[in-house]
Amino acid sequence: MDRKYLICENVSVSDTGRLLFAGQDTCDLAQQYGTPLYLMDEDRIRNRCRIYLSAVKQAFGEKAKVLFASKAASFKRIYEIMNEEGLGIDVVSCGEINTVLKAEYPLRNAYFHSNNKTDADIAFAMDHGIGYFVVDNEEELLAIQAQAKERSIQQKILLRITPGIDPHTYAAVSTGKVDSKFGNAIETGMAEAITRLALAQDSIDLRGFHCHVGSQVFDSDVYLRAADVMLSFIADIKQKTGFTAKELDLGGGYGVRYVPTDPSIDIRENIIAVGKSIAEKCELLGIDIPVILFEPGRSIVADAGMTLYTVGSVKKIPGYKNYVSVDGGMTDNVRFAMYGSAYTVLPADRTDRPFDMECSVVGRCCESGDIIQNNVMLPADMKRGDILAVLTTGAYNYSMASNYNRIPRPPIVMLAQGESYVAVKRESFDDIVRLDV
Numbered sequence: 001m002d003r004k005y006l007i008c009e010n011v012s013v014s015d016t017g018r019l020l021f022a023g024q025d026t027c028d029l030a031q032q033y034g035t036p037l038y039l040m041d042e043d044r045i046r047n048r049c050r051i052y053l054s055a056v057k058q059a060f061g062e063k064a065k066v067l068f069a070s071k072a073a074s075f076k077r078i079y080e081i082m083n084e085e086g087l088g089i090d091v092v093s094c095g096e097i098n099t100v101l102k103a104e105y106p107l108r109n110a111y112f113h114s115n116n117k118t119d120a121d122i123a124f125a126m127d128h129g130i131g132y133f134v135v136d137n138e139e140e141l142l143a144i145q146a147q148a149k150e151r152s153i154q155q156k157i158l159l160r161i162t163p164g165i166d167p168h169t170y171a172a173v174s175t176g177k178v179d180s181k182f183g184n185a186i187e188t189g190m191a192e193a194i195t196r197l198a199l200a201q202d203s204i205d206l207r208g209f210h211c212h213v214g215s216q217v218f219d220s221d222v223y224l225r226a227a228d229v230m231l232s233f234i235a236d237i238k239q240k241t242g243f244t245a246k247e248l249d250l251g252g253g254y255g256v257r258y259v260p261t262d263p264s265i266d267i268r269e270n271i272i273a274v275g276k277s278i279a280e281k282c283e284l285l286g287i288d289i290p291v292i293l294f295e296p297g298r299s300i301v302a303d304a305g306m307t308l309y310t311v312g313s314v315k316k317i318p319g320y321k322n323y324v325s326v327d328g329g330m331t332d333n334v335r336f337a338m339y340g341s342a343y344t345v346l347p348a349d350r351t352d353r354p355f356d357m358e359c360s361v362v363g364r365c366c367e368s369g370d371i372i373q374n375n376v377m378l379p380a381d382m383k384r385g386d387i388l389a390v391l392t393t394g395a396y397n398y399s400m401a402s403n404y405n406r407i408p409r410p411p412i413v414m415l416a417q418g419e420s421y422v423a424v425k426r427e428s429f430d431d432i433v434r435l436d437v
């Protein structure tokens with residue numbers, strides 16, 4: 001097999017041509033736990049957390065924070081790991097908050113996002129001691145003020161600001177432009193208006209501002225520009241209202257390698273560059289450097305994940321196309337169906353065979369759009385019973401999984417220090433029917 005397919009350092013091949021993940025034999029793991037199967041390399045996740053934390057501390061000092069954007073992968077064990085690694089977290093729903101609580105992760109270190117928090121959401125989060133709300137709009141701000149007052153607390157918040165930057169990624173994950181369902185644009189005056197409104201509330205403790213320009217971003221200049229715009233806004237607000245923002249959250253979004261042609265980003269180098277630029281800009285504007293936060297999701301967990309499937313059939317339609325059907329599909333990985341996302345697909349066994357068959361790798365759902373990947377090169381002798389691996393599935397795969405066609409979701413097996421253990425059990429048919437009355 002061409003070594004270019006080994007797109008992350010935790011993917012390798014044994015002497016006997018078997019695909020290894022985190023040093024463990026993927027065929028053995030498939031045999032032991034069954035397929036479809038999500039694997040997660042815990043050592044890799046911890047390593048990414050440490051790189052982020054040490055980079056932000058080097059760039060911005062001890063107070064800087066890294067929040068794991070847990071929409072990328074939300075289950076109890078991940079919050080335990082984040083707690084052990086000293087990361088804050090970003091949550092977007094009470095479902096995520098409840099998982100956080102069950103993991104005994106301290107909710108005071110959590111930031112609650114989302115563009116529409118209901119009154120019940122706000123109450124649930126406050127009653128359990130949420131650290132911060134990242135407030136999206138004026139109605140929400142007033143709802144939080146009312147509930148904070150009722151409880152006689154000062155609620156810490158950040159305001160979500162739209163800096164008006166195009167991150168050059170796919171539309172579904174582009175959030176920093178003025179025309180966005182998220183946040184308050186500086187350009188339209190909405191950002192200033194909501195800041196003034198927040199400052200006028202007696203139960204709101206406005207700590208600073210947040211922005212998130214998009215996801216799967218490779219252009220590092222995007223962060224420099226976002227920081228630049230946000231700091232100018234902070235200086236402007238200070239001059240107009242006297243309010244000094246203590247925190248600036250620059251969001252998440254750093255891209256990861258799904259296929260060999262994707263670049264690889266040096267997170268530390270990038271963050272240090274953002275640090276330098278922020279220091280210079282603050283000096284120029286005559287403002288103190290706020291506490292800086294980053295909110296990565298994908299770049300912490302994506303390449304720590306791999307999905308294993310068993311091939312059910314290899315259909316070669318003469319004059320047309322070849323289809324390799326696997327025992328999972330859009331129910332455990334909807335990203336190709338939703339965004340046309342690229343993935344690297346490899347056989348788990350006998351990787352030394354020539355990859356001489358072009359095919360579509362498809363799922364088992366009753367829908368033609370149930371495709372994991374098109375134009376994949378695989379060995380022509382692939383057959384029923386072979387194991388296939390899809391790389392880089394640690395972000396937004398399990399968290400976006402569904403029960404379409406009443407297909408149970410796969411388990412998550414963690415790989416740590418040469419051992420493996422179940423972090424999320426395989427869903428059963430009875431689990432799926434449990435809520436039916």
Ligand code: LLP
Nearest residue numbers: 069212215216252253254295296297298396
């Ligand atoms: N912060 C905020 C406010 C966000 O909205 C997001 C992602 C992040 C942080 C983390 O971004 P990351 O570092 O993971 O790129 N389902 C899509 C991704 C949606 C991203 C939503 N927001 C996908 O599968 O590509």
